[in-house]
Amino acid sequence: MAQDMTLLWGSGSPPCWRVMIALEEKQLQGYNSVLLSFDKMEHKSQQVLDINPRGQVPSFKHGNVVVNESYAACFYLESRFKSQGTKLIPDGPEEQALMYQRMFEGLSLYDKLGAVIFYDYYVPEGERLESALKRNTETLATELKLWEGYLEKLGSGSYLAGKDFTMTDVVVFPTVATAFRFGLSAGHYPKLGAYHALMKERPSIKASWPPHWLENPKGQDTLKDI
Amino acid sequence: MAKSMTLLWGSGSPPCWRVMIALEEKKLQGYNSRLLSFDKEEIKSQEVFNVNPRGQVPSFKHGDVIVNESYAACFYLESQFKSQGTKLIPGSTEEQALMYQRMFEGLTFYDKLTAVIFYEYYVPEGERLASAVKRRKEALSTELKLWEGFLHKTGSGSNLAGKSFTLADVVVFPTVATLFRFGLSEKRYPRLAEYYALLRERPSVKASWPPHWLENTKGQDTLNDI
Numbered sequence: 001m002a003q004d005m006t007l008l009w010g011s012g013s014p015p016c017w018r019v020m021i022a023l024e025e026k027q028l029q030g031y032n033s034v035l036l037s038f039d040k041m042e043h044k045s046q047q048v049l050d051i052n053p054r055g056q057v058p059s060f061k062h063g064n065v066v067v068n069e070s071y072a073a074c075f076y077l078e079s080r081f082k083s084q085g086t087k088l089i090p091d092g093p094e095e096q097a098l099m100y101q102r103m104f105e106g107l108s109l110y111d112k113l114g115a116v117i118f119y120d121y122y123v124p125e126g127e128r129l130e131s132a133l134k135r136n137t138e139t140l141a142t143e144l145k146l147w148e149g150y151l152e153k154l155g156s157g158s159y160l161a162g163k164d165f166t167m168t169d170v171v172v173f174p175t176v177a178t179a180f181r182f183g184l185s186a187g188h189y190p191k192l193g194a195y196h197a198l199m200k201e202r203p204s205i206k207a208s209w210p211p212h213w214l215e216n217p218k219g220q221d222t223l224k225d226i
Numbered sequence: 227m228a229k230s231m232t233l234l235w236g237s238g239s240p241p242c243w244r245v246m247i248a249l250e251e252k253k254l255q256g257y258n259s260r261l262l263s264f265d266k267e268e269i270k271s272q273e274v275f276n277v278n279p280r281g282q283v284p285s286f287k288h289g290d291v292i293v294n295e296s297y298a299a300c301f302y303l304e305s306q307f308k309s310q311g312t313k314l315i316p317g318s319t320e321e322q323a324l325m326y327q328r329m330f331e332g333l334t335f336y337d338k339l340t341a342v343i344f345y346e347y348y349v350p351e352g353e354r355l356a357s358a359v360k361r362r363k364e365a366l367s368t369e370l371k372l373w374e375g376f377l378h379k380t381g382s383g384s385n386l387a388g389k390s391f392t393l394a395d396v397v398v399f400p401t402v403a404t405l406f407r408f409g410l411s412e413k414r415y416p417r418l419a420e421y422y423a424l425l426r427e428r429p430s431v432k433a434s435w436p437p438h439w440l441e442n443t444k445g446q447d448t449l450n451d452i
Contacts, residue, residue, distance in 0.1 A: 053372065065323045069330030076323050097291045097302050104295030107333065124361075129353055146279065 014174035024204030151191035240400035250430030
């Protein structure tokens with residue numbers, strides 16, 4: 001089953017990481033894993049374009065089925081492999097609702113993080129403004145405080161959507177890990193820090209940790225003052 | 227069942243419209259429908275904050291369960307009311323994969339649209355640049371060509387993920403309708419125009435059509451030249 005799967009990915013890309021965590025959780029190790037270099041622009045190569053006209057990673061194929069959007073791939077894998085590995089979507093209505101709610105709020109968190117740490121990537125040199133970056137930073141701080149509040153409400157040792165690990169953690173943890181990689185202070189965000197520490201030990205996450213983060217454990221300090 | 231549901235919404239908001247289409251398709255008419263005015267800043271009122279700390283619409287409550295993100299609410303409704311109304315998630319995994327793929331590409335589609343039509347809402351006066359508007363319009367144009375291609379591939383008269391109406395149509399149709407409301411040329415995008423014409427006759431779409439679009443049938447021409 002996993003042998004019929006191919007994932008094209010780049011190290012440190014949260015969307016790619018989401019799919020890798022899902023594959024691990026659903027016991028689908030053994031898929032064809034193609035690591036591409038962003039620096040060498042390999043994500044724009046023909047190999048990617050053949051699967052994904054957008055020239056983006058993650059690009060994921062299972063036999064003839066192509067699912068390139070990270071959330072889409074995660075939903076597909078949970079649906080297709082419901083009976084194996086970790087159950088990622090809870091049955092109870094309240095638990096499900098919270099899981100879905102936080103998953104989609106996770107998109108906001110990711111956007112707001114990217115608006116700060118990838119500002120220079122998204123905005124051409126002639127258009128960059130101190131005032132815009134400052135505003136993006138304030139927006140990110142507000143968003144992080146919301147998530148700190150969510151974890152506070154759930155209590156110590158919880159996952160993002162309750163007492164169990166769910167799809168929410170699959171899709172949002174990579175964003176949280178990236179924030180800490182870029183210098184977010186666990187002193188300023190203790191609940192997020194505790195969540196990060198808890199999740200780092202999970203097998204699926206250890207197995208999919210970005211290789212270049214292992215090679216170079218020191219990240220950046222862009223977010224240290226937030 | 228619907229009586230224990232409340233939706234806070236604003237006219238013309240595609241995320242709100244998604245939830246309304248889903249409610250109609252799942253035969254949940256009769257929910258408490260609270261239309262709020264964007265102009266009068268009712269979106270930032272205590273009524274909204276009580277349901278949604280982000281002060282945004284849609285805000286949706288089902289008994290004690292709150293689901294405020296539009297995609298989350300749509301997934302929740304399909305899951306909780308699987309056996310009534312339209313089946314919004316197809317049974318076959320290949321069709322599901324395409325549905326999930328298009329749903330999440332739909333987020334990119336919506337972002338690229340709002341980056342153009344709501345530019346002045348998102349970007350403060352002192353930071354607006356003609357070069358940024360131009361770049362955003364080009365990005366939207368590229369995105370539109372992709373969707374024309376998708377509809378070409380699935381064939382005339384099809385829905386976004388194939389022959390059946392699915393969650394992909396629930397969440398993406400409001401974006402397509404908004405494009406034409408803001409002056410997208412039907413001549414330049416004939417497949418999107420055909421899709422638009424097909425779905426605007428669907429009962430759930432007619433029932434949830436933005437009220438102010440009925441009062442004032444003439445939209446804007448922002449996207450005329452794309």
